[in-house]
Amino acid sequence: xxxxxxxxxxxxxxxxxxxxxxxxxxxxxxxxxxxxxxxxxxxxxxxxxxxxxxxxxxxxxxxxxxxxxxxxxxxxxxxxxxxxxxxxxxxxxxxxxxxxxxxxxxxxxxxxxxxxxxxxxxxxxxxxxxxxxxxxxxxxxxxxxxxxxxxxxxxxxxxxxxxxxxxxxxxxxxxxxxxxxxxxxxxxxxxxxxxxxxxxxxxxxxxxxxxxxxxxxxxxxxxxxxxxxxxxxxxxxxxxxxxxxxxxxxxxxxxxxxxxxxxxxxxxxxxxxxxxxxxxxxxxxxxxxxxxxxxxxxxxxxxxxx
Amino acid sequence: xxxxxxxxxxxxxxxxxxxxxxxxxxxxxxxxxxxxxxxxxxxxxxxxxxxxxxxxxxxxxxxxxxxxxxxxxxxxxxxxxxxxxxxxxxxxxxxxxxxxxxxxxxxxxxxxxxxxxxxxxxxxxxxxxxxxxxxxxxxxxxxxxxxxxxxxxxxxxxxxxxxxxxxxxxxxxxxxxxxxxxxxxxxxxxxxxxxxxxxxxxxxxxxxxxxxxxxxxxxxxxxxxxxxxxxxxxxxxxxxxxxxxxxxxxxxxxxxxxxxxxxxxxxxxxxxxxxxxxxxxxxxxxxxxxxxxxxxxxxxxxxxxxxxxxxxxxxxxxxxxxxxxxxxxxxxxxxxxxxxxxxxxxxxxxxxxxxxxxxxxxxxxxxxxxxxxxxxxxxxxxxxxxxxxxxxxxxxxxxxxxxxxxxxxxxxxxxxx
Numbered sequence: 001x002x003x004x005x006x007x008x009x010x011x012x013x014x015x016x017x018x019x020x021x022x023x024x025x026x027x028x029x030x031x032x033x034x035x036x037x038x039x040x041x042x043x044x045x046x047x048x049x050x051x052x053x054x055x056x057x058x059x060x061x062x063x064x065x066x067x068x069x070x071x072x073x074x075x076x077x078x079x080x081x082x083x084x085x086x087x088x089x090x091x092x093x094x095x096x097x098x099x100x101x102x103x104x105x106x107x108x109x110x111x112x113x114x115x116x117x118x119x120x121x122x123x124x125x126x127x128x129x130x131x132x133x134x135x136x137x138x139x140x141x142x143x144x145x146x147x148x149x150x151x152x153x154x155x156x157x158x159x160x161x162x163x164x165x166x167x168x169x170x171x172x173x174x175x176x177x178x179x180x181x182x183x184x185x186x187x188x189x190x191x192x193x194x195x196x197x198x199x200x201x202x203x204x205x206x207x208x209x210x211x212x213x214x215x216x217x218x219x220x221x222x223x224x225x226x227x228x229x230x231x232x233x234x235x236x237x238x239x240x241x242x243x244x245x246x247x248x249x250x251x252x253x254x255x256x257x258x259x260x261x262x263x264x265x266x267x268x269x270x271x272x273x274x275x276x277x278x279x280x281x282x283x284x285x286x287x288x289x290x291x292x293x294x295x296x297x298x299x300x301x302x303x304x305x306x
Numbered sequence: 307x308x309x310x311x312x313x314x315x316x317x318x319x320x321x322x323x324x325x326x327x328x329x330x331x332x333x334x335x336x337x338x339x340x341x342x343x344x345x346x347x348x349x350x351x352x353x354x355x356x357x358x359x360x361x362x363x364x365x366x367x368x369x370x371x372x373x374x375x376x377x378x379x380x381x382x383x384x385x386x387x388x389x390x391x392x393x394x395x396x397x398x399x400x401x402x403x404x405x406x407x408x409x410x411x412x413x414x415x416x417x418x419x420x421x422x423x424x425x426x427x428x429x430x431x432x433x434x435x436x437x438x439x440x441x442x443x444x445x446x447x448x449x450x451x452x453x454x455x456x457x458x459x460x461x462x463x464x465x466x467x468x469x470x471x472x473x474x475x476x477x478x479x480x481x482x483x484x485x486x487x488x489x490x491x492x493x494x495x496x497x498x499x500x501x502x503x504x505x506x507x508x509x510x511x512x513x514x515x516x517x518x519x520x521x522x523x524x525x526x527x528x529x530x531x532x533x534x535x536x537x538x539x540x541x542x543x544x545x546x547x548x549x550x551x552x553x554x555x556x557x558x559x560x561x562x563x564x565x566x567x568x569x570x571x572x573x574x575x576x577x578x579x580x581x582x583x584x585x586x587x588x589x590x591x592x593x594x595x596x597x598x599x600x601x602x603x604x605x606x607x608x609x610x611x612x613x614x615x616x617x618x619x620x621x622x623x624x625x626x627x628x629x630x631x632x633x634x635x636x637x638x639x640x641x642x643x644x645x646x647x648x649x650x651x652x653x654x655x656x657x658x659x660x661x662x663x664x665x666x667x668x669x670x671x672x673x674x675x676x677x678x679x680x681x682x683x684x685x686x687x688x689x690x691x692x693x694x695x696x697x698x699x700x701x702x703x704x705x706x707x708x709x710x711x712x713x714x715x716x717x718x719x720x721x722x723x
Contacts, residue, residue, distance in 0.1 A: 078528040082526040
């Protein structure tokens with residue numbers, strides 16, 4: 001079991017500080033979703049993790065000791081994708097595996113394994129530039145995993161993949177997590193993060209604004225919130241009725257396409273609301289506790305929806 | 307070290323599996339060797355002065371088929387002796403023209419190569435249709451006229467011309483004992499080898515810069531710098547480029563030198579001044595030439611890392627090119643004065659020792675300690691430029707867009723950005 005901790009990372013470019021103290025941690029066998037809007041500081045954080053940039057202050061620890069990326073097998077898929085377009089797929093896979101510590105025989109076997117796993121083994125002797133964009137992306141992912149890493153860092157891994165290829169990648173990431181690999185990945189696509197990640201860290205303008213276990217965060221954000229819709233009231237009418245008749249119990253905090261999100265007021269509880277609804281003429285279509293999606297939480301935390 | 311070797315092997319494979327690179331090498335080797343084997347198969351005696359098939363050596367002015375040119379003369383002073391002219395112009399047939407007009411007409415019609423109208427004991431007119439750069443007819447005819455004059459003078463004064471001539475033209479035998487260097491014969495080797503290193507630096511340096519820039523333009527660089535150290539990457543890349551360059555240039559040069567050695571007799575030794583290079587000169591060239599090449603190769607690699615598009619490389623390397631050109635011209639100019647103070651200073655600077663110390667070794671007086679010190683400075687500078695290049699390469703990793711100025715890059719390094 002490995003534990004990677006990022007503590008108080010600060011980074012400036014010139015006079016401008018872009019990271020103002022980033023903190024999070026992740027353990028092996030789990031995936032951390034690094035979320036944030038464009039320019040929030042996700043990629044800079046990842047590049048500091050990978051020692052591409054040096055932090056001005058703060059520390060990165062692996063099992064309590066200073067983390068030196070070159071001493072570990074790390075699979076890193078950078079945001080700026082790129083390999084050698086004029087070299088064959090297998091050649092560059094073996095090259096990267098050897099650079100990361102494998103001997104040529106192991107490297108070749110591993111390269112063939114990952115190319116087959118990502119269903120691009122038929123192109124192994126082709127030059128990279130002759131492949132479609134999606135297949136190049138899969139080769140890039142295979143190159144990331146070719147050294148059988150213990151830590152995998154994926155910066156926007158789903159960008160450029162069609163739904164079929166996305167499913168292959170999802171399966172691979174799930175296998176990595178099952179194999180006790182420590183996975184960090186950044187993405188704008190919240191559905192993927194919800195699917196894989198036990199933990200999230202939301203970065204906004206160079207600061208971590210939300211960090212923790214995804215389930216707990218969702219539970220916390222859903223606490224004192226209810227959802228309600230009616231057969232005989234449109235959502236706008238229902239919202240007005242709630243504000244007019246049950247203002248002491250609940251308030252409308254948001255409107256979704258098919259239901260209202262209500263917030264319990266102090267002293268109120270779900271039973272009192274149910275009783276009030278039962279006494280009214282509202283023909284309840286949907287009523288229950290509300291668990292927000294990661295997208296809702298993200299938008300609430302970092303501003304308007306992207 | 308292991309990772310450096312992995313990078314080196316991968317980069318070398320790029321050169322040795324490149325069909326254009328290998329094809330060009332093969333073509334140039336074959337062309338170079340074939341050109342020097344020509345006298346074995348083609349009669350080049352006009353050019354080399356050596357008969358190819360018949361074997362006998364003769365410094366003939368005759369054409370390939372033995373056809374002689376026609377020269378005319380009109381002797382208005384009565385001094386010309388036709389048999390003397392035949393001896394002095396062995397490649398020509400002499401005929402006396404009826405008068406000046408007929409001589410002029412024959413030359414104008416290009417029936418005769420040239421014509422001489424002797425108007426006095428020490429005066430003549432020369433008629434030629436197009437005067438060639440290499441026309442030596444008047445120079446030889448001057449000698450003939452002087453001889454006619456002396457013969458006439460001796461005859462009228464009762465003197466023996468042969469006796470006087472033997473007194474004036476007493477043969478002198480000289481045996482040269484060159485105790486150090488023969489600048490006269492080493493000059494052209496040096497000249498050629500300075501040009502070879504210059505070409506090596508400029509041509510292959512550019513290739514190395516392109517190779518580094520390509521990694522930025524195809525965005526592979528972030529994967530690479532997170533997979534191994536930038537030292538391994540840059541040293542591997544530059545040394546591979548250097549080996550590729552030395553391989554190509556070495557094969558071409560080797561084929562030319564070897565082919566010349568094999569065919570030296572057929573060439574009559576006429577290319578000795580360029581191609582019959584002594585072993586010690588080649589050895590000093592190997593050390594200093596290759597050292598200088600590596601020194602600049604690392605700088606080219608670093609310059610390549612400062613741009614992200616190959617079309618910007620020329621901007622990035624322009625400053626470096628100025629240094630290389632200035633050193634090149636200074637080196638060639640100073641070859642005439644290899645023991646002068648300017649070349650002595652230049653021979654210790656790593657930017658110029660590749661050509662100037664090598665020239666001093668080949669042509670001048672140089673102490674052993676000077677060679678050792680100069681080479682140590684060069685070796686340390688190569689490592690220094692390699693380390694600096696690797697830092698610039700690392701610093702330029704994620705800086706895309708406009709080319710980074712070298713001053714800005716060095717400031718960034720100091721700031722450890």
